[in-house]
Amino acid sequence: MIKVQNLYKEFDGRNVLNNINIEFKPGECSLIIGASGSGKTVLLKNLVGLYEPEKGDIWYDNNNFTRMPLSQKKIFRKEMGMLFQQSALFDFATVEENIIFPMNFFTDWSLEEKLERANFCLKRVNLENANKLYPSQISGGMQKRVGIARAIALNPKYLFCDEPNSGLDPTTSIVIDHLIKEITQEYNITTVINTHDMNSVMEIGEHIGFIHKGELIWQGNNKEIMDSECQPLNDFVFANNLARQLKKRG
Amino acid sequence: MKKLFDIAGDYFLLMLRVFRKPEKWSIFWKQFWTESNKLVIDSLVIVSIISLSVGAVIVIQTASNLESPFIPKLYVGVMARESLVLEFCSTMIALMLAGKIGSNISSEIGSMRITEQIDAMEIMGVNSANFLILPKICVATFFGPFLMLMSFFIGLIGGGLIISVTGIITLAQYVEGLRFAFKAYYIFYSMFKMGVFCFIIASISSYFGYNAKGGSLGVGKFSTQAIVISSTLILIFDLILTKLLL
Ligand SMILES: Nc1ncnc2c1ncn2[C@@H]1O[C@H](COP(=O)(O)OP(=O)(O)OP(=O)(O)O)[C@@H](O)[C@H]1O
Numbered sequence: 001m002i003k004v005q006n007l008y009k010e011f012d013g014r015n016v017l018n019n020i021n022i023e024f025k026p027g028e029c030s031l032i033i034g035a036s037g038s039g040k041t042v043l044l045k046n047l048v049g050l051y052e053p054e055k056g057d058i059w060y061d062n063n064n065f066t067r068m069p070l071s072q073k074k075i076f077r078k079e080m081g082m083l084f085q086q087s088a089l090f091d092f093a094t095v096e097e098n099i100i101f102p103m104n105f106f107t108d109w110s111l112e113e114k115l116e117r118a119n120f121c122l123k124r125v126n127l128e129n130a131n132k133l134y135p136s137q138i139s140g141g142m143q144k145r146v147g148i149a150r151a152i153a154l155n156p157k158y159l160f161c162d163e164p165n166s167g168l169d170p171t172t173s174i175v176i177d178h179l180i181k182e183i184t185q186e187y188n189i190t191t192v193i194n195t196h197d198m199n200s201v202m203e204i205g206e207h208i209g210f211i212h213k214g215e216l217i218w219q220g221n222n223k224e225i226m227d228s229e230c231q232p233l234n235d236f237v238f239a240n241n242l243a244r245q246l247k248k249r250g
Numbered sequence: 251m252k253k254l255f256d257i258a259g260d261y262f263l264l265m266l267r268v269f270r271k272p273e274k275w276s277i278f279w280k281q282f283w284t285e286s287n288k289l290v291i292d293s294l295v296i297v298s299i300i301s302l303s304v305g306a307v308i309v310i311q312t313a314s315n316l317e318s319p320f321i322p323k324l325y326v327g328v329m330a331r332e333s334l335v336l337e338f339c340s341t342m343i344a345l346m347l348a349g350k351i352g353s354n355i356s357s358e359i360g361s362m363r364i365t366e367q368i369d370a371m372e373i374m375g376v377n378s379a380n381f382l383i384l385p386k387i388c389v390a391t392f393f394g395p396f397l398m399l400m401s402f403f404i405g406l407i408g409g410g411l412i413i414s415v416t417g418i419i420t421l422a423q424y425v426e427g428l429r430f431a432f433k434a435y436y437i438f439y440s441m442f443k444m445g446v447f448c449f450i451i452a453s454i455s456s457y458f459g460y461n462a463k464g465g466s467l468g469v470g471k472f473s474t475q476a477i478v479i480s481s482t483l484i485l486i487f488d489l490i491l492t493k494l495l496l
């Protein structure tokens with residue numbers, strides 16, 4: 001379980017996250033939704049310790065992650081998998097080598113075992129026959145999927161995905177959503193997903209937090225989200241015509 | 251001035267993270283050989299060309315300055331040897347490498363920084379500073395002295411070639427000069443200097459790359475800074491080491 005308490009983050013005196021309190025449970029996909037620039041990525045980077053918050057604490061079970069020295073954070077990080085918004089694949093390595101990279105450091109597997117695991121992960125993200133290509137040779141959506149495959153390579157206990165299906169077609173998008181949900185339940189992973197894709201929200205939104213201008217102003221699930229009274233959330237959810245018409249009809 | 255102290259402090263903190271025992275030696279050695287190719291093998295041609303031509307130029311210049319019949323011709327060889335070993339093959343080659351390897355290192359690490367590849371490593375629990383920087387520093391510091399040695403021999407050959415082509419003095423006079431009052435210590439001194447310079451180049455460029463920000467423009471700016479600072483430090487350390495060791 002991850003627990004965020006009174007989290008504040010600012011950049012050059014500009015407040016980006018304001019008093020965030022939220023809990024993420026194992027075996028559950030938690031979605032952070034919000035408009036572009038609302039602070040989703042900054043929140044995620046605080047969770048994994050890439051940014052230091054100005055105030056507040058982040059707890060991993062009963063360990064205060066924010067106050068840990070780097071050496072101790074490293075132990076937790078070996079159990080984290082993260083997909084970056086821009087994928088952040090290593091461009092010195094092929095698709096396959098990207099996925100094997102963490103295995104090289106933290107397992108004693110033979111090359112065959114590593115390749116087998118890499119192929120298994122690639123298959124799960126619907127990406128085959130790209131093993132020997134370099135990141136610069138594959139499309140943005142393919143890079144995303146390699147990023148996911150790399151994040152789940154070592155069966156993480158915590159999975160963080162920054163917009164896993166932006167740049168993907170609707171079909172692949174749903175495949176990825178279901179993959180994430182499946183492995184979350186299968187391995188009891190604590191999963192946090194940033195998204196502004198309403199399809200994902202409806203498909204896998206068991207727990208949703210809505211960030212508006214750096215504040216977490218609503219939490220609930222994909223059933224409650226339709227009937228919420230929160231105006232900014234309604235503007236976000238019913239942004240398009242179709243959705244507005246559906247809402248009017250009830 | 252305060253900024254300079256900040257940079258120095260950050261630099262030492264980074265070096266503390268760099269000089270750790272690698273997670274696995276096999277990964278370190280693999281990186282070590284990759285980096286040797288990139289940093290050393292790829293520099294051989296340019297170092298050879300420069301050394302060859304500078305060796306030739308030094309010989310022509312000294313020969314034309316020693317017109318007086320009272321100065322023995324073997325001084326051409328002596329002068330060529332001394333200028334090459336004392337200053338050219340270490341300091342000048344190092345300044346050239348600061349541009350070549352330095353920009354390679356800082357732009358490579360810098361672009362990994364701005365595309366979040368370094369963050370991705372950190373999230374996996376990998377010490378990115380150790381993985382990326384340690385092999386580069388080791389390769390540069392270890393092979394740098396041999397580059398100096400190679401540059402020295404090629405410089406002497408350059409001198410010999412120009413003598414056989416122009417016949418300003420005889421080859422025998424040149425070789426006699428090369429062997430006259432030869433101090434092996436100078437070679438060790440120069441190799442040592444080169445080791446220090448290459449350490450400076452690799453570590454400073456890595457530092458600037460590792461801390462790059464501001465997109466691709468930023469990477470350019472930081473790698474320029476890396477070259478300027480490492481060249482300046484090379485000159486400062488040239489003074490210090492010469493004072494201490496000669
Ligand atoms: N490194 C940084 N330095 C300064 N400001 C930053 C930095 N990172 C983010 N910000 C600011 O924080 C705010 C939130 O950014 P963030 O990237 O979290 O948005 P987001 O919700 O992820 O948006 P998107 O959906 O477009 O990815 C933005 O106003 C941005 O300008």
Ligand SMILES: [Mg+2]
Binds near residue numbers: 042
């Ligand atoms: Mg974002």
